[in-house]
Amino acid sequence: MxxxxxxxxxxxxxxxxxxxxxxxxxxxxxxxxxxxxxxxxxxxxGEGRGNVPGAGVKRSRKEVAAWKGFQWLATHPGAWRSSTAIAGKLQALMPSKLGPWTEHRTAPKPAKASLHELVKRHQADKGGKRS
Incomplete structure (x- = not known):
């Protein structure tokens, strides 16, 4: 239809x-x-180039920009590590309402430490030995 x-x-x-x-x-x-x-x-x-009349009708410029930003961060490891470290330090500033998504859910909070940091701490606590 x-x-x-x-x-x-x-x-x-x-x-x-x-x-x-x-x-x-x-x-x-x-x-x-x-x-x-x-x-x-x-x-x-999509970008409005589909075969169906009205293609691209649900395309959001904000969402496109967010995904392009994520794509860039995900392909630049140093920037990714820096941004996640900053997000962890600023987690108290994270809004509790993120639009319709949080009407029935709790907003996610960035982790205080990355998995890599947790592993490094764990290894340091064990004297650098792996089990």
Whole structure:
């Protein structure tokens, strides 16, 4: 249905499924419904170049910028370590409400120390010996 009406009118329908695959298994004409829903989800948040009318309707500039920032940090280890260290030190400043996501959940807090730091401390406490 989203393809016939376009994603602008039906932008929430592709995300209404849990993608468990049951619909594809029971479809009498073997329509690959989960695959189609995944494609529609991609097109809804894509750059607006999909084959479906309204492609890109759920694309958020803030989310795109956040993912690009994460991508850069994840590919620059020194920057990643610095940013996570700063986030750990400033965790008290983390807001408790992060939009709709925290209406039913508790906001995550950055860890005070990274796993690498914890392992280094553990090894130092044991005299540098590995068990």
């Amino acid at each position: 989203p393809h016939m009406m376009g994603l602008e009118a039906t932008k929430d329908l592709p995300t209404a499924s849990s993608l468990c695959g049951a619909c594809g298994e029971v479809c009498p004409v073997k329509i690959p419904i989960p695959d189609l829903l995944v494609r529609l989800r991609r097109e809804a948040v």
